[in-house]
Amino acid sequence: MILKFRIYFEEDDSIYRDIVIKHSQNFKDLHEAILKAFEFDNKHQATFYRSNDSWQRGREITLEVYDKSYQVPPLLMGETTIGSEIKNTNQRFTYSYDFHKQWSFLIELINVSKEEDPKLIYPATVRTEGIGPKQYGTKGLLGEKFADIEEKYDLTRGAEGFGEKNEEGEDYEVEASTDEYQEED
Secondary structure, three states: OEEEEEEEEOOEEEEEEEEEEEOOOEHHHHHHHHHHHOOOOOOOOEEEEEEOOOOOEEEEEEOOOOOOOOOOOOEEHHHOEOHHHOOOOOOEEEEEEOOOOOEEEEEEEEEEEOOOOOOOOOOEEEEEEOOOOOOOOOHHHOHHHHHHHHHHOOOOHHHOOOOOEOOOOOEOOOOOOHHHHOOOO
16 A cells, blocks of 8 residues: 655644655654655654644654653554554654754645555655755755855945946946935924
């Protein structure tokens, strides 16, 4: 079976990625696919929770055992297949990444198919909507190209004429009439 999940960025549900994965693949494969789809690195702790329709957390599926005081020991991502945790056709999960920054994603099963696409290597991102969050701050929202553009153009006061020349080949001077700005008595 091929499972299609929609992974929403929790803070803005207009930002999402659709990922297809085989039911026999494990949660570690899904974890890595989500990181790749949202362009995050793979340097931090992560965990999934089985969820209900209200996004309440249920059974934990974790990358590794982080805490020894669990009442119910978590399942491990590398050992737990996706198909074993699908309890209904509208199955939901939550995914938390980087416990310090607390990145949260909502995962919803949106399609189940028997047909495998021979062109895809599973798991695969098949749809991308919205500009994803930047893992390490907002600097990346405009990207590196913005800095290049800023350096390319002279944005100082001397560039007011925008390159236009008068008949003598000099930059136009912009003069403000002082009487326009004087207050009336």
